[in-house]
Amino acid sequence: xxxxxxxxxxxxxxxxxxxxxxxxxxxxxxxxxxxxxxxxxxxxxxxxxxxxxxxxxxxxxxxxxxxxxxxxxxxxxxxxxxxxxxxxxxxxxxxxxxxxxxxxxxxxxxxxxxxxxxxxxxxxxxxxxxxxxxxxxxxxxxxxxxxxxxxxxxxxxxxxxxxxxxxxxxxxxxxxxxxxxxxxxxxxxxxxxxxxxxxxxxxxxxxxxxxxxxxxxxxxxxxxxxxxxxxxxxxxxxxxxxxxxxxxxxxxxxxxxxxxxxxxxxxxxxxxxxxxxxxxxxxxxxxxxxxxxxxxxxxxxxxxxxxxxxxxxxxx
Amino acid sequence: xxxxxxxxxxxxxxxxxxxxxxxxxxxxxxxxxxxxxxxxxxxxxxxxxxxxxxxxxxxxxxxxxxxxxxxxxxxxxxxxxxxxxxxxxxxxxxxxxxxxxxxxxxxxxxxxxxxxxxxxxxxxxxxxxxxxxxxxxxxxxxxxxxxxxxxxxxxxxxxxxxxxxxxxxxxxxxxxxxxxxxxxxxxxxxxxxxxxxxxxxxxxxxxxxxxxxxxxxxxxxxxxxxxxxxxxxxxxxxxxxxxxxxxxxxxx
Numbered sequence: 001x002x003x004x005x006x007x008x009x010x011x012x013x014x015x016x017x018x019x020x021x022x023x024x025x026x027x028x029x030x031x032x033x034x035x036x037x038x039x040x041x042x043x044x045x046x047x048x049x050x051x052x053x054x055x056x057x058x059x060x061x062x063x064x065x066x067x068x069x070x071x072x073x074x075x076x077x078x079x080x081x082x083x084x085x086x087x088x089x090x091x092x093x094x095x096x097x098x099x100x101x102x103x104x105x106x107x108x109x110x111x112x113x114x115x116x117x118x119x120x121x122x123x124x125x126x127x128x129x130x131x132x133x134x135x136x137x138x139x140x141x142x143x144x145x146x147x148x149x150x151x152x153x154x155x156x157x158x159x160x161x162x163x164x165x166x167x168x169x170x171x172x173x174x175x176x177x178x179x180x181x182x183x184x185x186x187x188x189x190x191x192x193x194x195x196x197x198x199x200x201x202x203x204x205x206x207x208x209x210x211x212x213x214x215x216x217x218x219x220x221x222x223x224x225x226x227x228x229x230x231x232x233x234x235x236x237x238x239x240x241x242x243x244x245x246x247x248x249x250x251x252x253x254x255x256x257x258x259x260x261x262x263x264x265x266x267x268x269x270x271x272x273x274x275x276x277x278x279x280x281x282x283x284x285x286x287x288x289x290x291x292x293x294x295x296x297x298x299x300x301x302x303x304x305x306x307x308x309x310x311x312x313x314x315x316x
Numbered sequence: 317x318x319x320x321x322x323x324x325x326x327x328x329x330x331x332x333x334x335x336x337x338x339x340x341x342x343x344x345x346x347x348x349x350x351x352x353x354x355x356x357x358x359x360x361x362x363x364x365x366x367x368x369x370x371x372x373x374x375x376x377x378x379x380x381x382x383x384x385x386x387x388x389x390x391x392x393x394x395x396x397x398x399x400x401x402x403x404x405x406x407x408x409x410x411x412x413x414x415x416x417x418x419x420x421x422x423x424x425x426x427x428x429x430x431x432x433x434x435x436x437x438x439x440x441x442x443x444x445x446x447x448x449x450x451x452x453x454x455x456x457x458x459x460x461x462x463x464x465x466x467x468x469x470x471x472x473x474x475x476x477x478x479x480x481x482x483x484x485x486x487x488x489x490x491x492x493x494x495x496x497x498x499x500x501x502x503x504x505x506x507x508x509x510x511x512x513x514x515x516x517x518x519x520x521x522x523x524x525x526x527x528x529x530x531x532x533x534x535x536x537x538x539x540x541x542x543x544x545x546x547x548x549x550x551x552x553x554x555x556x557x558x559x560x561x562x563x564x565x566x567x568x
Contacts, residue, residue, distance in 0.1 A: 181423055181434035188420040191409035198369065198407075199481055200395035200424040213435075
């Protein structure tokens with residue numbers, strides 16, 4: 001990472017860390033900021049697939065929801081360690097993602113998207129319509145997880161700092177990944193899959209690899225969610241959530257990592273603010289999104305960055 | 317393995333449904349030579365290349381590269397056995413820079429490739445990349461997006477990609493397609509020179525007879541999926557069957 005970028009990252013995260021110290025940050029705003037950053041992190045993970053590899057996943061809600069349920073199941077049984085919750089999420093989401101991506105990566109384009117959707121719907125149906133994990137009610141009234149024995153993450157400020165730390169680590173990991181040997185191959189696959197094969201790259205292996213990484217990052221974000229909401233419900237697994245993730249990436253700017261974080265945060269804040277005034281908020285949110293797509297097709301980030309070829313071409 | 321034989325195509329057939337694109341075609345390419353496959357449009361030249369390079373499995377027959385059978389293996393595996401290919405229609409990474417195009421090709425051969433640390437490390441392949449770009453006169457264009465290059469430059473870039481994987485055998489599918497006669501001459505000379513200096517074996521498809529005559533050691537002629545002649549350029553030039561195939565035949 002260049003020095004200028006490192007400084008910018010330090011500045012932004014410094015500001016995020018200082019946010020709770022400002023006087024107008026009520027409990028409500030702390031939790032809203034949590035949501036904005038959490039879904040920004042999810043959109044960034046999805047950008048690894050959409051922006052860098054050229055794969056559209058319509059099933060990321062399943063990764064998010066499975067992560068949330070992993071935490072919920074442990075907390076419900078009195079296992080309060082945050083690290084165990086995150087560990088279980090990695091195992092569960094990782095196993096599921098390997099299965100999905102093994103089948104989905106044998107197909108391209110719309111068929112890849114459909115396979116991810118179908119698998120995710122199976123997961124949704126299981127959680128929603130069987131009573132294994134509480135059916136439509138999900139798992140409610142969860143205690144707070146503990147960072148260390150006795151150190152519960154039970155205040156909005158602590159939960160907020162947890163998501164800031166997660167976003168920082170996930171961002172740095174993604175930055176390194178897209179810069180790396182592996183990341184260069186992903187971009188090559190996006191640009192021309194067949195050419196990459198004829199240069200000796202096992203394209204399916206790379207696609208499965210990036211699916212796994214993206215899914216685990218999304219699952220970890222999901223695992224943090226019950227810490228804020230004290231529940232995990234099947235709604236988190238619904239396909240409309242996957243659709244919102246895609247919208248967050250699109251409005252932020254494909255293949256930029258930072259763009260989707262902004263897109264995710266923007267989407268959450270817009271939805272929350274508009275819905276607090278009118279019930280038919282979806283119409284207004286939809287209208288704003290249409291305007292963004294019409295006037296900034298390369299995403300919100302393109303307002304301050306001169307276009308340099310195709311998205312991701314300049315990345316890292 | 318016969319001495320000096322690099323590639324053996326043994327009685328390869330390939331059908332698409334009822335269409336027999338290749339019928340029992342055999343070729344032997346020796347190490348270090350420039351071997352050309354010519355024939356009219358639709359003669360099966362590109363199909364032959366796609367079978368050799370692993371895009372299609374042949375319906376019948378065998379392909380042997382450096383003494384090892386490669387029939388039916390995937391393109392990514394065959395590439396690792398020392399075969400690189402360019403396509404009839406330019407096949408590059410359009411939306412990234414010229415330099416990044418060649419880099420991603422060159423890094424396919426570093427030991428890091430395919431191993432776990434490749435997730436956070438990036439090999440330094442600057443030397444070979446710059447050398448290739450210089451050989452094809454693309455050094456000054458390396459920061460351009462590949463899609464902004466001229467047609468001729470894109471053809472060169474694709475050869476750079478293939479060469480960056482350090483092949484023993486280079487398959488070029490009509491490398492001068494769409495070039496002006498002047499460009500064709502320059503490109504032909506350049507290919508010959510680079511093949512010599514790198515000790516490469518080249519298997520070339522050409523549509524234009526005049527191109528192959530100058531650079532080929534041996535030539536095979538395909539017509540309707542069958543090999544109708546094989547030999548040095550002079551013999552091919554005067555072969556009555558070849559003249560017939562190219563001029564359409566007086567009796568038809």
